[in-house]
Amino acid sequence: xxxxxxxxxxxxxxxxxxxxxxxAAFSAVVVLAPLFAILIYLVIKGAGAINWAFLTQIPKxxxxxxxxxxxxxxxxxxxxxxxxxxxxxLGIAGGIHLAEYGRHxxxxxxxxxxxxLNGIPSIVIGMAIYGLVVVTQRHFSALAGGIxxxxxxxxxxxxxxxxxxxxxxxxxREAALGLGISQWRTAxxxxxxxxxxxxxxxxxxxxxxxxxxxxxxxxxxFGNQFWNFKINQPTAALPLxxxxxxxxxxxxxxxxxxxxxxVLIVLIIGTMSAVRFVAGRGMxxxxx
Amino acid sequence: MGVNIDVCDLRAWFxxxxxxxxxxxxxxxxxxxxxxxxxxxxxxxxxxxxxxMHETVPTARVRGSVNIGGxxxxxxxxxxxxxxxxxxxxxxxxxxxxxxxxxxxxxGLKLNGFRxxxxxxxxxxxxxxxxxxxxxxxxxxxxxxxxxxxGGQQQRLCIARALAVQPEVLxxxxxxxxxxxxSTAKIEDLIYQLKERFTVVIVTHNxxxxxxxxxxxxxxxxxxxxxxxxTEKIFTAPADKRxxxxxxxxxx
Amino acid sequence: MSRTRFHDALDELKDRLLRMGGIAEQxxxxxxNAYRHGDRQQCALVFETEQAINSAHREIDELALxxxxxxxxxxxxLRLIVAVIKIxxxxxxxxxxxxxxxxxVAEVLDLPPAELPADVPLIAGIASQMIRQSLDAFVRxxxxxxxxxxxxDNEVDRMKREIEQAMLAKMHDSPEFTRQALDVLLIARxxxxxxxxxxxxxxxxxxxxxxxDVRHGKVDVIG
Numbered sequence: 001x002x003x004x005x006x007x008x009x010x011x012x013x014x015x016x017x018x019x020x021x022x023x024a025a026f027s028a029v030v031v032l033a034p035l036f037a038i039l040i041y042l043v044i045k046g047a048g049a050i051n052w053a054f055l056t057q058i059p060k061x062x063x064x065x066x067x068x069x070x071x072x073x074x075x076x077x078x079x080x081x082x083x084x085x086x087x088x089x090l091g092i093a094g095g096i097h098l099a100e101y102g103r104h105x106x107x108x109x110x111x112x113x114x115x116x117l118n119g120i121p122s123i124v125i126g127m128a129i130y131g132l133v134v135v136t137q138r139h140f141s142a143l144a145g146g147i148x149x150x151x152x153x154x155x156x157x158x159x160x161x162x163x164x165x166x167x168x169x170x171x172x173r174e175a176a177l178g179l180g181i182s183q184w185r186t187a188x189x190x191x192x193x194x195x196x197x198x199x200x201x202x203x204x205x206x207x208x209x210x211x212x213x214x215x216x217x218x219x220x221x222f223g224n225q226f227w228n229f230k231i232n233q234p235t236a237a238l239p240l241x242x243x244x245x246x247x248x249x250x251x252x253x254x255x256x257x258x259x260x261x262x263v264l265i266v267l268i269i270g271t272m273s274a275v276r277f278v279a280g281r282g283m284x285x286x287x288x
Numbered sequence: 289m290g291v292n293i294d295v296c297d298l299r300a301w302f303x304x305x306x307x308x309x310x311x312x313x314x315x316x317x318x319x320x321x322x323x324x325x326x327x328x329x330x331x332x333x334x335x336x337x338x339x340x341m342h343e344t345v346p347t348a349r350v351r352g353s354v355n356i357g358g359x360x361x362x363x364x365x366x367x368x369x370x371x372x373x374x375x376x377x378x379x380x381x382x383x384x385x386x387x388x389x390x391x392x393x394x395x396g397l398k399l400n401g402f403r404x405x406x407x408x409x410x411x412x413x414x415x416x417x418x419x420x421x422x423x424x425x426x427x428x429x430x431x432x433x434x435x436x437x438x439g440g441q442q443q444r445l446c447i448a449r450a451l452a453v454q455p456e457v458l459x460x461x462x463x464x465x466x467x468x469x470x471s472t473a474k475i476e477d478l479i480y481q482l483k484e485r486f487t488v489v490i491v492t493h494n495x496x497x498x499x500x501x502x503x504x505x506x507x508x509x510x511x512x513x514x515x516x517x518x519t520e521k522i523f524t525a526p527a528d529k530r531x532x533x534x535x536x537x538x539x540x
Numbered sequence: 541m542s543r544t545r546f547h548d549a550l551d552e553l554k555d556r557l558l559r560m561g562g563i564a565e566q567x568x569x570x571x572x573n574a575y576r577h578g579d580r581q582q583c584a585l586v587f588e589t590e591q592a593i594n595s596a597h598r599e600i601d602e603l604a605l606x607x608x609x610x611x612x613x614x615x616x617x618l619r620l621i622v623a624v625i626k627i628x629x630x631x632x633x634x635x636x637x638x639x640x641x642x643x644x645v646a647e648v649l650d651l652p653p654a655e656l657p658a659d660v661p662l663i664a665g666i667a668s669q670m671i672r673q674s675l676d677a678f679v680r681x682x683x684x685x686x687x688x689x690x691x692x693d694n695e696v697d698r699m700k701r702e703i704e705q706a707m708l709a710k711m712h713d714s715p716e717f718t719r720q721a722l723d724v725l726l727i728a729r730x731x732x733x734x735x736x737x738x739x740x741x742x743x744x745x746x747x748x749x750x751x752x753d754v755r756h757g758k759v760d761v762i763g
Contacts, residue, residue: 103346171382175446177344179396179453180372189399194386496612523614525751535614537543 042265046258054259059225059241065252069260071227072241073267075142076211079221079237082146083210087153088203092192094154095161095199100187102162111159118155125151126216134220142228142235145221149213153206160202164195200279204272211268214239238264290317290487291357291456293338298352300333300342307333309511310352315504317357320479320488322502322519324495326534329508331491335459338489339374340367357456372400375450379462381442383434383449389425392434392445396453411452419448420478440471447478451486458482460490464497476501495535499523507531546611550620553603554678557624557631560596561675563589564631565668567638568734572664574645575727586642593635600628616748623748627678630737630744634671637730637737644723644730654720657706660727663699666692667731670738677742683749689742690754696735703728 053068060067094114098107129148134140168191176186192199217223222234223244238260245257293315300308308330315321323331336342337350340361354361361370383392391398393412402408412429416422421444425432434445443463450458460479464472479501482488492498498505499519506516507528515522515531526532533539567589574582604625607613613621670689677686707725711718743755 169382171378171380172384174341174344174378175382175384175449176395176399178339178341178371178376178378179399179449180368180370181396181399182368185399190384190395194384196386495614499614524618526615532615536617537546 039265042258042262046255046260046262049255049259050262054256055263058227062250067256069236069238069241069256069263071224072236072238072260073263075221075224075228075236076238076264076267078142078231078235079145079149079217080207080211082143082231083149083153084203084207086147086150087157087206087210090150091154091157091203091206092161092199094158095165096187096192098158098162099165100183100191111162114155114158117151118159121215122152122213123215123218126219129216130219137232139232140220140222140234142221142231142233145217145235145237146231148216148220149210152210152213152216156206156209157199157202160205161192161195161199164198164202165191167198168194196279200275204275208268208272211271212239212264214243238267290319290483290485292317293357293457293487293489294353294355295338296353296355298334298337298354299350300330300337301347301349302345303347307511308337311508311511311513313506313513313516315487315489317487318483318485319503320483320490320501322498322505323489323491323508324493324498324505324534325508326539327493328510330511331508332461334508335376335461335489335491338457339376339459340370341376343367372396372453373455374457374459375453375455376459376461377443377446377450377463380466381439381446383437383442383445385433385435387434388430389432389434389437389445390429393448393452396449400453412448415448415452418451418482419444420474421445421448438471440467440474443467443471443475444478447475451482455486457487457489460488462491462493465493472497495523507534509534543611546607546613546617549603549607549611550617553600553607553621553624556596556600556603557627558675558679560593560600560628560631561671561678563592563596564634564638565671565675567593567635568641568664568668568671571638571641571645572661572668574642575664576661578649580646580649583642583646586638590635590639593632597628597632601625604628616751619748619751623744626744627741630740634734634737637734641727641730644727648720648723651720651723654714654717656710656717656721656724658703658724658728659699660703660724660731663696663703663728663731666696666699667734667738670696670735671741674738674741674745677745681745681749683746686742686745686749690739693735693739696732700728700732 053066054070055068055073056070057066057068058071059069094110098110102110126148129144129151133144133147137144165187172194173186173191176190177183181190217237217240221237221240223240224234224236228235242257242260242264245253245260248254295311295313295315298308298311299306311330311334323334325331333342338354338356338361342348342350350362353363356370356374359365361374384395387395390412393415394408397408397411413422413426416425421441424441425437425445434442437445443466447458447463463479464475467475476497479488479490483503490498490501502519504517505519505522507514507522507526507530509530515526515528517527521527522531523535526535567586570582570585570589573579574586604621607621611617670692673685673692674689677683677689704725707721707728710721714721746752746754
């Protein structure tokens with residue numbers, strides 16, 4: 001600390017700086033605390049019920065001990081894969097259109113509708129897909145579940161893609177156009193490639209959000225106690241199974257519900273890390 | 289390999305504002321032509337009309353004719369074809385940030401359908417040599433990203449990238465204004481060598497650079513071409529008083 | 541108007557050159573006074589003035605070089621500075637010629653007086669006027685006035701030839717006056733050289749003002 005005239009002022013400044021930094025650090029801790037609290041609680045409650053049987057067997061009938069959620073794990077994977085196949089390409093394509101070609105009057109309408117879709121309660125979406133797909137097909141299916149979740153993914157992916165693309169400086173596009181590269185090639189192979197890191201983040205967010213959704217699956221995938229590998233049949237899913245077990249009166253099922261929750265979290269985090277690792281291996285000095 | 293450019297009564301607008309008022313000039317092949325003038329005189333707009341980049345801005349309009357090596361750059365020709373024959377280097381170096389040095393140079397070819405691996409290697413090396421960058425980067429072609437080079441190197445990388453598609457004309461919009469004096473000197477030497485194979489048009493606000501580098505110089509003022517002559521004449525005894533006032537620093 | 545420092549420096553350069561021109565003219569006047577009145581003191585004045593001319597010569601060249609290096613002058617400014625450097629050299633030579641004349645005069649004064657048919661003051665007057673006119677042309681940036689100077693040089697050349705012939709005849713007819721005749725002949729040549737220097741100055745003024753190189757009889761617009 002400097003002495004001399006004005007040392008009173010610098011002392012005050014020093015203190016305020018320290019105070020502000022401490023407040024910022026404290027806030028960061030407060031924000032992360034719930035996350036860690038949940039994770040730790042899950043581990044405490046669920047770790048005990050995780051064993052090889054849990055991960056490889058289907059549920060046993062009521063009253064019997066043992067069994068697992070293997071079919072739900074598989075079913076969730078199926079449904080999320082279908083959802084991604086629908087949500088990601090449509091979202092990215094829409095985002096590219098809005099960012100690179102969206103200077104017409106419809107653009108704002110499209111953005112607004114995406115935001116509205118984002119706000120529709122998940123159970124409403126589930127009911128809508130029930131009416132459109134399940135009733136038409138006359139049975140519940142993983143496909144219907146995937147469609148419902150895919151529809152929920154679209155707005156997030158679209159808005160994230162658009163925003164990340166808009167963050168790519170115009171100089172990058174000009175460089176590509178100046179080389180005689182057509183506008184659509186520029187949009188996909190240059191602009192999008194530069195924004196890849198950010199777009200991946202958007203996809204992660206969308207994926208993480210729908211991976212845990214239960215309500216839409218109630219009327220679409222419906223759940224299943226047995227193995228099912230066909231996408232045209234009712235399928236088990238982790239969130240559904242957790243819900244069913246959690247509201248049941250059986251302790252055994254309660255413990256399995258905790259275990260299921262833990263597995264769900266681990267799978268989500270694992271998927272996100274894997275994608276981030278694979279996508280981040282390229283030259284990433286782009287945006288975000 | 290370079291070609292002449294004939295510009296006839298070129299007019300350009302941003303919305304309703306006319307920024308170029310009927311410019312006509314003949315650019316000689318295999319020579320360096322400099323465009324000088326104060327800020328806002330239309331020099332950047334002019335060269336962006338030569339490779340049809342002006343029209344990428346919404347509300348931009350162009351009238352008049354631009355004839356490059358005998359073919360009309362506007363009527364009926366797709367803009368993409370024009371830009372393949374007329375390359376451009378920009379004021380601020382803009383290598384593709386997520387691509388390696390190799391990919392940067394090859395981008396123009398790869399994204400235009402050129403696939404052969406061996407030929408690509410050849411073109412990349414040739415372009416980097418022409419841009420006087422090969423020796424500095426030949427060890428790290430695929431490991432370093434384009435954006436991790438120094439400013440002067442980045443600009444030479446952008447030059448190599450533009451040269452890789454083998455244009456006939458090279459447009460440079462204040463290519464050295466963001467660079468230090470040594471990098472600037474390297475770029476100027478490079479321009480002098482490039483004119484053997486290309487027609488070079490360079491916009492610069494640095495008159496000494498135009499004097500050092502260009503064979504002919506054109507002076508623009510408020511959207512008009514005021515004087516266009518051999519560089520020595522412009523800088524020792526210009527014909528128009530406005531040219532003289534500008535280059536002696538009495539305004540601008 | 542921008543670059544005021546530079547334009548002020550250009551004005552100073554011109555001022556210094558004009559002052560040097562004045563000193564050179566003065567030196568020539570002293571030399572002619574010495575000739576007309578046989579005055580050794582005037583000769584001494586010429587030798588003193590030579591110091592002032594030489595130091596002005598150095599200073600002007602230095603200032604011009606600095607401006608070239610630091611200010612990157614173009615077009616008319618560039619031509620002005622180049623013209624100043626060349627006029628500077630010519631004025632210094634004029635000073636040297638005045639010194640030579642003074643030395644010849646000093647020699648002649650040591651010798652017995654002789655009747656010589658040579659109107660040296662006349663040719664000196666014309667040469668002196670040429671210098672003044674060329675410097676006037678420089679001050680006013682008047683290329684037409686400079687053009688006049690070029691024409692007058694023919695007159696001076698003619699007069700020099702006449703004096704040469706007259707002095708050679710005198711040396712032939714009256715060998716006892718050879719040294720005096722020789723001195724006068726040399727003085728005439730010095731004065732003719734001064735006329736040439738005035739011509740050079742005029743050509744440099746035309747180069748500066750019009751950008752035209754009119755030396756050696758050729759009229760070439762630059763570039």
